Amino acid sequence: MNSIKKDFTIKDLENISGVKAHTIRIWEKRYNLLQPRRTDTNIRYYSNENLQKLLNIVLLNRSNIKISKIAQMSEEDIVLNARELAFKVAVNDEAINSFKLSMFQFDKVLFNNTYNKLLHKKTFREIFKDVFMPFLEHIGLLWQTETLLPAHEHFISNLIAQKIQINTEKLEYSISNTNKIYVLFLPENEVHELGLLYLNYELVLRGNQTIYLGQSLPLNNLNYFFEGNQEVCFITSMTVMPYDDKITEYFYEIDDLLKNSKHSLIAIGRKVVDVENLDFQSNITLYHSVSNLLKEL
Known part of the structure; x- marks a missing residue:
């Protein structure tokens, strides 16, 4: 995944677009909408331009424009009509x-216009829960199947992170819960922080005091918070780190750090599945996702 992916299989196109491979082949053969190349062994593969065109076609088709009509459009008209439609329609x-x-398409203008359209119909919390969360889950699937380019994920993640940070800054920092402080961090080499950023927003919204430490934090940095008298709830999110052969050791190190203290840890993310059967001496709670945790806050 360190190199930029330039070619896609038809299965990749199916995963990304949500359109069955059989349908894509029909559109390709009957309407000549895509022009795949072929390997020496006659296997189809598609360019990034093919992928972008397919996404535009899907957007138009799902807005009740027939494939036969789309096939009559020029390449430029498909792009322009899809972009105009995307600006107008922005629900779920x-x-x-x-x-x-x-x-x-690395299209920041389209992202912001879609987001602003949503703001006319939904609150920021509704946008995140109804749109961003399902979208991010889909990105996770694309990442797991090695369909997604790292550059694409970084681009969209940074745009969403900006929206979370802007909305967090808008909140009035009136702390109503002074009994506990929440310290949010990611393990070393973990950079997937959107869920943790949004959780910080939800905690601040509820009047909690938070300290957001962000990405790739060494565990020994947490020692500072054991010097005060205030109860601390540490929160971490684990998407890809620690590695499978290190995660048990990582949690036992946290467990040893927390035992005999009033502090606690909440760990969220798909990596926590690997430690669900461990017995801890301290107050450690595991959640598979941010949405599961938010149901109990």
Whole structure:
């Protein structure tokens, strides 16, 4: 995944677009909408331009424009009509497809216009829960199947992170819960922080005092928070780190750090599945996702 992926299989196109490979082949053969190349062994592969065109076609088709009519459009008209439609329509599935399109085309204008359209119909919290969360789950699937380019994920993640930070700054920092402080951090070499950023927003919204430490924090940095008298709830998120052969050791190190203290740890993310059967001496709680945790806050 360190190199930029330039070619896609038809299975990649199916994963990204949500359109079955069989349908893509029909569009390709009957309407000549895509022009794949072939390997020496006659296997189809598609360029980034093919992918972008397919996403535009899907956006138009899902807005009740027939494939036969789309096939009559020029390449430029497909792009212009899809972009205009994306600006106009911004609710849930349509918005997710627009964000997907903006990600693969590195289109910041499309992202912001789609987001601003959503703001006319939803609060920021509704946008995150109804649109960004399903979208990010889809990105996670694309990442796992090695369909997504690292550059694309970084581009869209940074745009979403900006929205979370802007909305967090808008909140009035009136702390109503002074009994506990929340310290949020990611393990070393973990950089997937959108869920943790949003959780920080939700905690601040509820009047909690938070300290956001961000990405790639060595565990020994937490020692500072044991010097005060205030109860601390540490929160971490684990998408890819620690590695499978290190995660048990990592949690036992935290467990040893927390035992005989009033402090606690909440760990969220798909990596926590690896330690669900461990017995801890301290107050450690595990959640598979941010949404699961938010149900109990």
